[in-house]
Structure formats: structure tokens, C-alpha cells
Amino acid sequence: MPKIILDGNVTDSDFDVQYGSDLEADATNVLLPMKTWLEQADKLKGRNDIGIWLDADGEPEEIADHVNSFAVIGLNFPTFFDGRCLSTANILRRKYGYKGELRAIGDVRRDQLEQMRRCGINAFQLAEGQDADAATSSLTSFTVGYQATVDQPEPLFRRR
Amino acid sequence: MYIYDDYDQKMVEERVAQYRDQTDRFLAGDLTDEEFLHLRLRNGLYIQRLAPMLRIAVPYGLLSVAQLRKLAHVTRHYDRGYAHFTTRQNLQLNWPKLEEVPDILAELASVQMHAIQTSGNCIRNVTSDQYAGVARDEIEDSRPWCELIRQWSTFHPEFNWLPRKFKIAVTGAREDRAAVQVHDIGIRLVEQDGEVGFEVLAGGGLGRTPVVGPVIKPYLEKKHLLTYLEAILRVYNRFGRRDNKFKARIKILVRAMTPEVFAAKVEEEWQSLKDGAATLTDEEIDRVRACFTEPTYESLGDDVPEYKAALNEDFAFKAWVSRNVAAHKKPGYAIATIAFKETGIAPGDVTDEQLEKIADLADKFSFGEVRVTHEQNVTLADVRKSDLYELWQELVRSDMASPNLGLLTDIICCPGGDYCSLANAKSIPVAEAIQRKFDDLDYLHDIGDLDINISGCMNACGHHHVGNIGILGVDKKGEEWYQVSVGGSQYNHTALAQILGPSFAREQVPQVVQNIVDTYLEARQGEEAFIDTFNRIGLKPFKDRVYA
Incomplete structure (x- = not known):
């Protein structure tokens, strides 16, 4: 049961991340690597106890047809200064209309959370050693932003 | 210029608070060096050879007098009394204290300024x-x-x-x-x-x-x-x-x-x-x-007798006008540029007192605004022609009347090995040695438009690729050498300079420049500018002369 921040609250998640590529016969409540899931898509399609995760170079286009069957999608940040998954989040939410939990995994640290949130990531599985309460408070370090984003589709200039 | 509303102001203030918290956590040992490095870079703070360096954003180069005065204050109180205009129209402090940076940012926020995204892998100052x-x-x-x-x-x-x-x-x-x-x-x-x-x-x-x-x-x-x-x-x-x-x-x-x-x-x-x-x-x-409407121009004639008289009577003024003043769209107005390329002073360096003086001059002569140029100079964009002589006299008194805009000695130069930890070689002493060799103003005017751009490393902050003469500091087994290229240009016909050949020791560089200039002067036809001669005759004559 990993501890995550979900929609601003610290909570235990039913879903854990599986980093290895093997598919266990009794797998349940796990996020599988996208590649593993795609290889077994016929078997796994429609199972809402199985989620997936994309690495930073994972292309969301590959799961375009299945996106809304997942309860949880993970996005892996290999380092906190790699921003590729921020674009993946935008595509999943804005282009494909994904409504479920979108979780940052990997090197997830408090100073990046606010940006992730604005890109549509609503859950955070923090890196080792990160303080969950302090991280939660950093989600709101800015109260206003200029851009049209996933969390605020109207840019500031249409609201000011 | 653009004036912040409550939203804009709130964002810079929230940024100050966020950065103060990040600095506190770093000083308390809660953030690793690597983590803080990425965070401080997004706020323009580098840790350099001798001290931190703070790059302050000047969006598209535009500054009000209130901002200039605040920059003067910051330069005086948090640094050593001088700052540096950069090739991205920004301003850098060379000696701020890491723990005082949040206070500097709070001062800047009070005049609608910041250091947001002035470094790091993000979108920089436009x-x-x-x-x-x-x-x-x-x-x-x-x-x-x-x-x-x-x-x-x-x-x-x-x-x-x-x-x-x-x-x-x-x-x-x-x-x-x-x-x-x-x-x-x-x-x-x-x-x-x-x-x-x-x-x-x-x-x-x-x-x-x-x-x-x-x-x-x-x-x-x-x-x-x-x-x-x-x-x-x-x-x-x-x-x-x-x-x-x-x-x-x-x-x-x-x-x-x-x-x-x-x-x-x-x-x-x-x-x-x-x-x-x-x-x-x-x-x-x-x-x-609506923030960029025209100032309240007077309706003036373009023919200004007192200005013409001053040009005829004062040769030094005429020399300055011929280089540092450009045509304005409104009759009776001119664009005047202050060149920060005095020999012996690092290109782009400006003192706290000069910043205040620029503010006073902008108030008096140019509707209270100035622009920092990517050539590391400062432009007063709206000066009445009838005021130019008085403006120039004030500039002379403040050591800001270098009449060398666009000339060989108006060198674009990065901070180089004197300050920057990325540099392979020093660049400021090279600029100075060239300026010292070419100290005859008549000769410089005769040479005419010639850009020399110097970078202390590959990162090319001094834009050496687009200099008519580009000089790049390179490291050869721990020694500083300089690779010289010729024929780059900016403006509409942007071209990349071609490398002349093997690099030179620092003391050779002024003579190399002299040889390049001599080649040009012998080959030029009529009023032809350096770059046009180069485009006509190519690299070879320059190469032959320099390596003869």
C-alpha cells in the first residue's frame, strides 16, 4: 500500500507500481509498464484493477484507444528535472479526455508538484525521503497562473 | 511600458516567498546541492568562480527610471557598486550573497522586476x-x-x-x-x-x-x-x-x-x-x-538649427552623433545610444552611479524609459534633436560618451574566465587589449562598421559566430588560446563566421585583428563596409595575411 498525495490529501493507495516487465498470473491492483500491458492487451482490456505507467519517453498515442478504461495511469519521472511527462499529462487529459487518477511516480519532489498539478497530475507517489505534509502544502505555492492549463482551461487573459 | 496589475504583482511576490523558502531549506541542509542547483538556476542564480552571480530579467530590454534607480540601489547595497549588461538585454550582479538573494528579489518585486527563468533549461527572457x-x-x-x-x-x-x-x-x-x-x-x-x-x-x-x-x-x-x-x-x-x-x-x-x-x-x-x-x-x-502607446511627442520640425550649429562647432559631438544617434520615426526626435565600451572597463559594465545618471537623463530627455541592447549598450529612444548636445555634454561628464557604437571597439563580450565557471578562457582582457591597440578615433571611424564578438567558451554568450570578427576562448592542455573567425554578421543577412585557422595566444590577438583590418583596408572599394569586402574577396586573403 504506497502512501500517495491524492487530490491534495495524503492517503494510502490500492495500486502499487510494478517496475518489472513480467505479468504475474494473479496480478491485481498494480500499475504495469505500458509495454507489458500492450503485449497482453487482449487479456487485460477492461480490467479496472490493472493500471499502467508510462516512462518519460513513453508515447501516450499508443494507448489512445484505451485511456478511459484505466482507473490509474502512472507517469514516471526518471529525474526531477526531466519534464517530458508533463507533456504526456497534457495529452492524456486534454486530447484524450482521461478522467481517472494520473499519478507521478519516480523522482517526485515537492518543488515540482505545483507544476505537475497544473498539467493535470492529481496524485503523487513521492520519492524516498520526501515529507508528504510539506509536499502537500507546496501544491498551492502559487495561487494564480497566466496559462491555459489542464487545471484551469481558461487563460488568465480571459478572466482578468 | 507594461504596468503590472494585481495578478502580475502577486505572481512575483509568491515567487519571492517560494524562493526564500527554497534558500532557507538549502541553508538548513534540507535540499541537496544538485536539487538546489536546478531551483536556483530558474531564478538566475549561478555559483561562479569567485561568488554567486545573479541575472536579473529585463524583459525585452525595457527599463523605467524607477527600475533603474532600484537596480542602482541593489548594486550598491548588495554588491560592489557595479553590474553588467548582458547580450540577452538583462543585468547581472557579480558578487551577491546567496543568503541575501531573496531580499534582492523582494526589492526587485517592489518595482515589478524579477529574476524568473533567467537561466536553467526553461524559456528565457524574450x-x-x-x-x-x-x-x-x-x-x-x-x-x-x-x-x-x-x-x-x-x-x-x-x-x-x-x-x-x-x-x-x-x-x-x-x-x-x-x-x-x-x-x-x-x-x-x-x-x-x-x-x-x-x-x-x-x-x-x-x-x-x-x-x-x-x-x-x-x-x-x-x-x-x-x-x-x-x-x-x-x-x-x-x-x-x-x-x-x-x-x-x-x-x-x-x-x-x-x-x-x-x-x-x-x-x-x-x-x-x-x-x-x-x-x-x-x-x-x-x-x-495600450501599455505601449506613443509618448506625448511634440510636433517638431526635422530641421533643427541649434543642433546643426553644434554639429558644425564641436567635432567630438559630431563624432558621437555620427555613430551613436539613429533616425527616429518622428520629425525632430532622435534615438541616442550610450555605449558601455570605454577602454579599460569590461564591456557592458555599469556602476551604481551611472545607473542613477542614466535614470536622470531618461527623465530629462526621454520620457523616463531606456532600453538595454543585446550589444550591451543602453538606448534613450525618444530624445529631441534640440536636446542632443546637452545630453552629450552630460554623458561626457559621466564618462558615458564613448563615440564608438558599432565600431571595432564596441566589442560584445561575455564575462569570461574572470567570472564564469564555464569559461575556457578570459575574454575581458582580450577586449581591453584590442581596445588599447585601436585607440585612434579617426582611424576607427575610417574603418567604420566592424563588430568584434568575444566568447570565453563554446556556449557563445558573446555571440562570436555572428561577429564580423569572432574570437572564441579555447582550452589547450590547460592553457588559454583563442580561435579567430571572420565574416559573421547579424541583422538581415545573418551569416556564421568562418574559422581562420589554428588558434593564437592571448598576446597575439590584437595583432591578428590588426592584420585582418589591414587586409580589409587594402582591399576595400570605395565606402564598402568590412563585411561587404569580406563577402567579395572571401576568407583566403585574410588567412594568408594572418598566417604569413
Whole structure:
């Protein structure tokens, strides 16, 4: 049961991340690597106890047809200064209309959370050693932003 | 200029609070060096050879007198009484204390300034034509568009962790004074069928692999500016290389994909954004434009007898005017540029007192605003011709009347090995040695337009690739050497300089420049400028002379 921040609250998640590529016969409540899931898509399609995760170079286009069957999608940040998954989040939410939990995994640290949130990531599985309460408070370090984003589709200039 | 409303102000204040917290956590040992490095870089703070260096954003180079006075105060109280104008129209402090940076940022926020995204792998300060709004060759004022881009790029949550730094330049004039062809994105205001829109270039840049950027969108309607930029940045953020920092700029991606394929990829992404909520509204364009209306010009004649008389009577004034004053769109007005290229002072360096003096002069002569240029000088954009003589006399008294704008001694130069930890070699002493060798003003005027650009390393902050003469510091087994190239140019005919041959020791560089100049003077026809002679005769005569 990993501890995550979900929609601003610290909570235990039913879903854990599986980093290895093997598919266990009794797998349940796990996020599988996208590649593993795609290889077994016929078997796994429609199972809402199985989620997936994309690495930073994972292309969301590959799961375009299945996106809304997942309860949880993970996005892996290999380092906190790699921003590729921020674009993946935008595509999943804005282009494909994904409504479920979108979780940052990997090197997830408090100073990046606010940006992730604005890109549509609503859950955070923090890196080792990160303080969950302090991280939660950093989600709101800015109260206003200029851009049209996933969390605020109207840019500031249409609201000011 | 653009005036912050409550939203803009709130953002910079929240940034000060956030950065203060990050600094406190670092000092308390709660943030690692690596983590804090990335965080402080997004606020312009480098840890350099001798001290931290803080780069303060001057959006598209525009400063009010209140901001100049605040910069003077900060320079005096938090630093050693001098600062440095950069080639991105910003201002750098060389000796701030790491623990005082949050206080400096709070001071800056009080005059609507900040250091946001002045370094790090994110979208940097947007730059523009220093003559925007007053140039005679202008299609449209670029500044409202720069401000719209500034706001869009400030804290863009998706594009704060790009593969590499990202620089955007905009020009609204026919003559390109913003070097848009050597930027990650270059934007030109262009006319098509009576409508003004944008031509968009992507993948230009200097650095290790200099590239003149290709046009990827010949015409873009104005309202689509921000959605189109978002599409470019998303393609770059996803597909730009991250495995090798020397291959991570967008120019490498555009080249690898080919400009056609890159443009198609951007177009595809853009179709999902086009006409969406981020499409600019007329109200927003008008709101920002209203900040850049013309000042209250007087209705004047262009023929100003007292100005003409001063030109005839005072040769030194005439020499300054012939180089440092440009034509203004309004009759009776002129654009005057203060060159910060006094021999013996590092190019672009300015003291606290000079900053205050510039503020006083801007108040008195130029509607209270100035522009920092990418050549590291300062422009007073709206001076009455009848005031030019008095302005010049005041500049003489403050050691700011160098009459060398655009001449060989108006050298663009990075801080180099004296300050910068990335540098392979020093650049400031090289600039000074050249300035000392060429100390005869008549001779310099005879040579005419000649840009020398010096960078202390491959990162090319001194834009050496586009100098008529480019000088690059290189490291050879721990020793400082200098590679010299010839024939680069900026403006409309941007060209990359060609390397002359094996590099030189520092003390040889002034004589090498002399040999290049001699080659030019012997070969030139009539009034031909250096670059035109070079384009006619090619590299060989220069090479033969220098290595004879």
C-alpha cells in the first residue's frame, strides 16, 4: 500500500507500481509498464484493477484507444528535472479526455508538484525521503497562473 | 511600458516567498546541492568562480527610471557598486550573497522586476529590437507581442524542465536588430495581403553547433501566436534529446527531423490547440497594446538649427552623433545610444552611479524609459534633436560618451574566465587589449562598421559566430588560446563566421585583428563596409595575411 498525495490529501493507495516487465498470473491492483500491458492487451482490456505507467519517453498515442478504461495511469519521472511527462499529462487529459487518477511516480519532489498539478497530475507517489505534509502544502505555492492549463482551461487573459 | 496589475504583482511576490523558502531549506541542509542547483538556476542564480552571480530579467530590454534607480540601489547595497549588461538585454550582479538573494528579489518585486527563468533549461527572457516603437523601418511595434510571450512563458508549468535552455526573439522591423535567425524561436512581424502577422523560425542558435534557423511557418495570424508556440514547445519537450547536453537544443532536433518534418509535427499538434481557449482575444491584445502607446511627442520640425550649429562647432559631438544617434520615426526626435565600451572597463559594465545618471537623463530627455541592447549598450529612444548636445555634454561628464557604437571597439563580450565557471578562457582582457591597440578615433571611424564578438567558451554568450570578427576562448592542455573567425554578421543577412585557422595566444590577438583590418583596408572599394569586402574577396586573403 504506497502512501500517495491524492487530490491534495495524503492517503494510502490500492495500486502499487510494478517496475518489472513480467505479468504475474494473479496480478491485481498494480500499475504495469505500458509495454507489458500492450503485449497482453487482449487479456487485460477492461480490467479496472490493472493500471499502467508510462516512462518519460513513453508515447501516450499508443494507448489512445484505451485511456478511459484505466482507473490509474502512472507517469514516471526518471529525474526531477526531466519534464517530458508533463507533456504526456497534457495529452492524456486534454486530447484524450482521461478522467481517472494520473499519478507521478519516480523522482517526485515537492518543488515540482505545483507544476505537475497544473498539467493535470492529481496524485503523487513521492520519492524516498520526501515529507508528504510539506509536499502537500507546496501544491498551492502559487495561487494564480497566466496559462491555459489542464487545471484551469481558461487563460488568465480571459478572466482578468 | 507594461504596468503590472494585481495578478502580475502577486505572481512575483509568491515567487519571492517560494524562493526564500527554497534558500532557507538549502541553508538548513534540507535540499541537496544538485536539487538546489536546478531551483536556483530558474531564478538566475549561478555559483561562479569567485561568488554567486545573479541575472536579473529585463524583459525585452525595457527599463523605467524607477527600475533603474532600484537596480542602482541593489548594486550598491548588495554588491560592489557595479553590474553588467548582458547580450540577452538583462543585468547581472557579480558578487551577491546567496543568503541575501531573496531580499534582492523582494526589492526587485517592489518595482515589478524579477529574476524568473533567467537561466536553467526553461524559456528565457524574450528579446527584441532596441528600437521597437521608434524605428523608421518598423512594420509594427514588437513590444506588445514580447509582453504577451513573457506572460505566457512565465511559470509555464509544462515547459519548466526542457531538454535545454530556450530563447525567443521578436522583431517588428524590416532590419533585424534582434538576431531572430539565431534563436530557438525567431518571430518576425510580416505583412501579407494588407494584414500583419508572424513569420516563425525555429531551430536557429549559436553555441557549439551554430545554425541559421529555418522558417517553419511563413505566415501565422496574430491570434494564434500562443497556441502555435505551445505546439512547438510541446514537440521539443517530448522529442528533444536529453542524453547529451551538447545535442539538446531545438536546433539539433529540427535538423535531425528536417525542418519540413518538424514543421509538420508542430502543425499536427497545433491543430488540437488552434482556436481553443489560449487563442488571443482582441481585448487582450488591446489591453497589452495600450501599455505601449506613443509618448506625448511634440510636433517638431526635422530641421533643427541649434543642433546643426553644434554639429558644425564641436567635432567630438559630431563624432558621437555620427555613430551613436539613429533616425527616429518622428520629425525632430532622435534615438541616442550610450555605449558601455570605454577602454579599460569590461564591456557592458555599469556602476551604481551611472545607473542613477542614466535614470536622470531618461527623465530629462526621454520620457523616463531606456532600453538595454543585446550589444550591451543602453538606448534613450525618444530624445529631441534640440536636446542632443546637452545630453552629450552630460554623458561626457559621466564618462558615458564613448563615440564608438558599432565600431571595432564596441566589442560584445561575455564575462569570461574572470567570472564564469564555464569559461575556457578570459575574454575581458582580450577586449581591453584590442581596445588599447585601436585607440585612434579617426582611424576607427575610417574603418567604420566592424563588430568584434568575444566568447570565453563554446556556449557563445558573446555571440562570436555572428561577429564580423569572432574570437572564441579555447582550452589547450590547460592553457588559454583563442580561435579567430571572420565574416559573421547579424541583422538581415545573418551569416556564421568562418574559422581562420589554428588558434593564437592571448598576446597575439590584437595583432591578428590588426592584420585582418589591414587586409580589409587594402582591399576595400570605395565606402564598402568590412563585411561587404569580406563577402567579395572571401576568407583566403585574410588567412594568408594572418598566417604569413
